[in-house]
Amino acid sequence: MEKKGTLEINSISLEALERDFVEMEIPKYRAAQVFRWIHKYAAASFSDLKNIPGTLQTAPAAHFYISELTPMAERTSADGTVKYLFGLFDGQTVETVLIPEEDRVTVCVSTQVGCAMGCSFCATGHAGFVRNLSSGEIAKQVEYINKSSQVTNIVFMGMGEPLLNYGAVIGAIRLLNCEAGIGLGLRRFTISTCGIVPRIYQLADEQGQVGLAVSLHAADDQKRRQIMPIAEKYPLEELMAACRYHVRKTRRRITFEYVLIADFNDGLDDAAVLARLLAGLNCHVNLIPVNPVGGTCQRPDSKVVQCFARYLSQHSIPTTIRRERGLDIEAACGQLKQAAREVAHENTRSD
Numbered sequence: 001m002e003k004k005g006t007l008e009i010n011s012i013s014l015e016a017l018e019r020d021f022v023e024m025e026i027p028k029y030r031a032a033q034v035f036r037w038i039h040k041y042a043a044a045s046f047s048d049l050k051n052i053p054g055t056l057q058t059a060p061a062a063h064f065y066i067s068e069l070t071p072m073a074e075r076t077s078a079d080g081t082v083k084y085l086f087g088l089f090d091g092q093t094v095e096t097v098l099i100p101e102e103d104r105v106t107v108c109v110s111t112q113v114g115c116a117m118g119c120s121f122c123a124t125g126h127a128g129f130v131r132n133l134s135s136g137e138i139a140k141q142v143e144y145i146n147k148s149s150q151v152t153n154i155v156f157m158g159m160g161e162p163l164l165n166y167g168a169v170i171g172a173i174r175l176l177n178c179e180a181g182i183g184l185g186l187r188r189f190t191i192s193t194c195g196i197v198p199r200i201y202q203l204a205d206e207q208g209q210v211g212l213a214v215s216l217h218a219a220d221d222q223k224r225r226q227i228m229p230i231a232e233k234y235p236l237e238e239l240m241a242a243c244r245y246h247v248r249k250t251r252r253r254i255t256f257e258y259v260l261i262a263d264f265n266d267g268l269d270d271a272a273v274l275a276r277l278l279a280g281l282n283c284h285v286n287l288i289p290v291n292p293v294g295g296t297c298q299r300p301d302s303k304v305v306q307c308f309a310r311y312l313s314q315h316s317i318p319t320t321i322r323r324e325r326g327l328d329i330e331a332a333c334g335q336l337k338q339a340a341r342e343v344a345h346e347n348t349r350s351d
């Protein structure tokens with residue numbers, strides 16, 4: 001791949017690109033044209049930039065490089081969900097999932113290679129942290145998919161903890177929001193976090209339009225600590241105070257994700273503690289029957305899931321059960337990568 005320049009052009013905002021172009025003695029208005037090729041058409045190389053003077057291919061190529069995002073595997077589920085495995089410039093890989101529905105097309109993007117949070121039920125957590133993605137690498141996952149399916153919503157629910165890569169995630173939102181690129185409205189983005197308290201306050205203060213989903217998974221500290229190490233650092237009292245602040249400040253409803261694990265957090269006593277914790281808060285609970293990875297936990301019976309949901313609804317907590325999407329293609333966080341690694345491992349063994 002071409003990599004002559006040293007600056008990653010995909011991570012640069014339109015305003016900064018305009019300044020760079022002026023310094024390079026290229027007319028300022030050309031920056032928007034190049035930005036459009038990079039972001040709207042997900043150009044893979046400067047020679048892809050068409051209908052512009054040749055100097056606009058050669059001059060930027062000397063200063064910048066285009067982020068690499070090479071599709072390495074793609075699996076389509078019977079329900080239309082598509083899961084991509086993308087290769088990055090340094091040989092690392094990330095997963096992205098496309099979820100087409102009647103009225104929207106959602107892309108679930110990764111924000112880090114791996115994750116340092118180590119949640120016990122999560123395949124990404126098991127793999128550990130490798131590195132942060134850049135804004136350009138995050139945005140390009142959407143831009144690549146947008147070439148063939150017009151994307152309407154973005155959820156930061158792929159690999160990684162978005163609020164531990166705050167700057168790059170907000171940078172990616174700005175790139176995707178820019179009219180010269182895809183131009184997605186800020187309210188179409190949702191950040192999912194395991195609960196990095198100071199960053200929740202920061203989001204509330206700085207990014208009021210962006211939606212927030214908080215991975216709760218247990219409504220008491222003792223249980224939460226058993227499956228989410230971050231709960232040691234930020235106990236529920238602090239997390240809930242940050243969530244209440246977010247709702248007050250943004251006037252937006254917050255989503256709580258609750259992974260249901262059989263015989264661990266799926267009882268009506270757990271539902272009762274959860275209902276008490278969330279009482280009076282403008283929120284919505286999304287129940288996710290766990291996708292068992294590595295045989296460490298089991299998915300509850302669907303009747304148990306229904307009972308849990310009914311209890312919350314009866315106690316005035318709006319609740320939905322996440323529709324099973326892409327189960328046949330292992331669409332849960334980190335699983336395709338794990339499957340790909342296993343395939344690679346099998347291949348190596350059979351060599």
Ligand code: SAH
Pocket residue numbers: 121122123156157158159160161162192193194214215257259288289290291292293332333
């Ligand atoms: N790090 C962020 C965002 C990525 S994970 C977070 O934790 O919120 C996105 C969602 O997938 C989280 O709610 C996470 O708890 C959930 N998840 C992870 N592993 C899962 C599994 N095996 N089954 C079901 N949901 C899972």
Ligand code: SF4
Pocket residue numbers: 115116117118119122123124125126158159160161194333
């Ligand atoms: Fe990281 Fe989220 Fe997985 Fe926890 S659930 S390990 S925070 S990606």
